[in-house]
Amino acid sequence: MQWQRGTVRGWGGAVGGESDVVRPTEISAVQEALASDHGPNGIALRGSGCSYGDASINPGGRVLDTSRMNRILDFDPERGVAVVEPGVTIRDLWRRSIGDGYWPAVVPGTQQVSVGGAAAMNIHGKNNFAVGTFGDHVRRFTLATPTGELLECSRSENSDVFHAAISGFGMLGCMTEIELELKRVHSGRMRVWGIPTRDLDDNLSMIEDLRESSDYLVGWIDMHATGDALGRGQMHRGVQFREGEDPDGATLLAADRQDVPTTLFGVVPKGWIWPGMLFARQLGMVGFVNAAKWRAGFGEGHRSPYPQTHGAFHFLLDYVPNWQKAFSPLIQFQPFIPFDAAPRVLRTLIEMCHKARLLPYLGVLKRHRLDKFLMTHAVDGFSMAMDFHVGGQARRHAVWDLTQRMAEVVLDAGGRFYYAKDATLLESSFERIHGRGAVEQFRALKARLDPDGVLQTELSRRLLGRG
Numbered sequence: 306m307q308w309q310r311g312t313v314r315g316w317g318g319a320v321g322g323e324s325d326v327v328r329p330t331e332i333s334a335v336q337e338a339l340a341s342d343h344g345p346n347g348i349a350l351r352g353s354g355c356s357y358g359d360a361s362i363n364p365g366g367r368v369l370d371t372s373r374m375n376r377i378l379d380f381d382p383e384r385g386v387a388v389v390e391p392g393v394t395i396r397d398l399w400r401r402s403i404g405d406g407y408w409p410a411v412v413p414g415t416q417q418v419s420v421g422g423a424a425a426m427n428i429h430g431k432n433n434f435a436v437g438t439f440g441d442h443v444r445r446f447t448l449a450t451p452t453g454e455l456l457e458c459s460r461s462e463n464s465d466v467f468h469a470a471i472s473g474f475g476m477l478g479c480m481t482e483i484e485l486e487l488k489r490v491h492s493g494r495m496r497v498w499g500i501p502t503r504d505l506d507d508n509l510s511m512i513e514d515l516r517e518s519s520d521y522l523v524g525w526i527d528m529h530a531t532g533d534a535l536g537r538g539q540m541h542r543g544v545q546f547r548e549g550e551d552p553d554g555a556t557l558l559a560a561d562r563q564d565v566p567t568t569l570f571g572v573v574p575k576g577w578i579w580p581g582m583l584f585a586r587q588l589g590m591v592g593f594v595n596a597a598k599w600r601a602g603f604g605e606g607h608r609s610p611y612p613q614t615h616g617a618f619h620f621l622l623d624y625v626p627n628w629q630k631a632f633s634p635l636i637q638f639q640p641f642i643p644f645d646a647a648p649r650v651l652r653t654l655i656e657m658c659h660k661a662r663l664l665p666y667l668g669v670l671k672r673h674r675l676d677k678f679l680m681t682h683a684v685d686g687f688s689m690a691m692d693f694h695v696g697g698q699a700r701r702h703a704v705w706d707l708t709q710r711m712a713e714v715v716l717d718a719g720g721r722f723y724y725a726k727d728a729t730l731l732e733s734s735f736e737r738i739h740g741r742g743a744v745e746q747f748r749a750l751k752a753r754l755d756p757d758g759v760l761q762t763e764l765s766r767r768l769l770g771r772g
């Protein structure tokens with residue numbers, strides 16, 4: 306087994322450091338790595354490294370990177386059930402399934418995410434309100450634990466571990482084989498509406514009005530707008546075609562028809578866009594760009610609905626390669642707020658950003674529902690993801706201070722947080738988010754499956770301590 310020293314960072318580039326990394330290709334090598342002589346910082350599990358913050362980094366320790374365990378072991382085209390190794394990406398998965406009329410039931414904003422990382426974080430999509438989280442579509446997985454066991458976990462076998470490892474941010478063992486069910490699609494595209502929204506209340510009430518009749522809903526928020534326009538933005542609504550509704554849609558059920566284009570307007574290479582975005586940020590034009598985007602939303606509103614492939618609808622962020630470089634180093638802060646408190650709390654959070662003069666360059670609103678996973682981030686309510694450029698020491702300090710103050714407002718309202726997007730929460734928040742009972746249950750499982758505390762990350766040390 307070869308450990309290679311290198312720099313391992315969170316996706317946003319704001320946190321990271323030197324680690325010894327191993328990239329196994331077989332389960333036996335995963336077990337060997339977990340049993341190896343590790344130092345006080347143990348071993349972090351890592352999929353594609355798409356968590357914005359410190360969830361899959363381990364400065365001063367070891368990292369087990371699953372990206373080379375990337376075989377699709379089985380796909381049943383009748384039932385849409387796949388058995389995969391953990392490093393298979395969402396892109397690998399849909400490319401295999403779309404020809405048979407199946408699409409992953411839950412996908413994030415980038416297709417680079419691995420199935421192991423998606424399950425461990427229990428990721429959500431723009432359809433969380435309708436179909437639940439990624440874990441809701443996992444049927445079973447095999448978990449290699451630091452005690453050397455290979456545990457089979459499902460809703461009926463080791464159900465406690467099943468419900469804790471999904472959402473357990475890689476703390477209980479390494480998922481080495483995952484079985485999941487995909488959803489039927491009858492066309493390679495769907496109907497999409499882009500609808501401008503006046504303010505925050507308009508955004509929130511539109512989601513409520515449309516959610517019974519929509520498959521996907523996501524709100525973009527112009528975080529720079531103030532006064533009566535505070536919280537304005539644009540809602541994107543996706544509705545799938547039912548069987549027979551889109552006669553031409555079947556031809557788009559081909560992997561190559563779903564890939565995101567590599568040029569803008571068919572001419573400009575997409576790789577040229579991020580330097581333009583960087584320039585706009587450096588010139589202080591992000592507010593202007595947001596306002597222009599909001600106005601352009603009216604044109605899109607007039608053209609709506611329009612057909613769009615699944616790939617183009619879901620993976621907008623993959624359209625612009627390396628876009629994060631324009632805002633890097635960056636962190637994302639995504640609080641989840643119960644329904645009744647959401648209008649007040651979201652407004653307060655936006656106002657706090659304005660007061661601190663630290664405006665997120667991006668704000669994204671989603672509707673969520675509860676789930677059964679132990680370390681869940683879910684609420685019956687809304688989340689608002691806010692992306693902050695971090696920059697130098699002074700700005701970093703200010704962003705950390707602001708997000709920690711905002712976290713207090715969210716926790717006081719009974720809200721939760723999502724560790725895939727976190728870099729700044731304090732240890733004291735952990736029990737407030739999950740409640741003492743859930744935390745004790747999680748710690749007991751950790752003590753049983755990983756008694757020596759082998760599995761660690763910067764995130765786990767920040768929130769759980771070393772215990």
Ligand SMILES: Cc1cc2nc3c(=O)[nH]c(=O)nc-3n(C[C@H](O)[C@H](O)[C@H](O)COP(=O)(O)OP(=O)(O)OC[C@H]3O[C@@H](n4cnc5c(N)ncnc54)[C@H](O)[C@@H]3O)c2cc1C
Nearest residue numbers: 352353354355356413414419421422425428429475480725
């Ligand atoms: C541009 C962008 C858009 C995104 N959009 C969304 C979104 O819409 N919705 C959403 O929910 N998330 C979103 N995310 C976050 C992303 O989905 C999560 O961070 C996801 O967990 C990343 O998967 P990964 O394979 O990169 O895992 P990593 O980031 O490498 O790891 C994530 C966690 O999983 C653990 N882990 C990894 N592999 C295993 C394994 N085999 N067994 C056990 N534990 C393991 C790690 O220890 C870590 O705690 C987005 C991220 C980006 C960069």
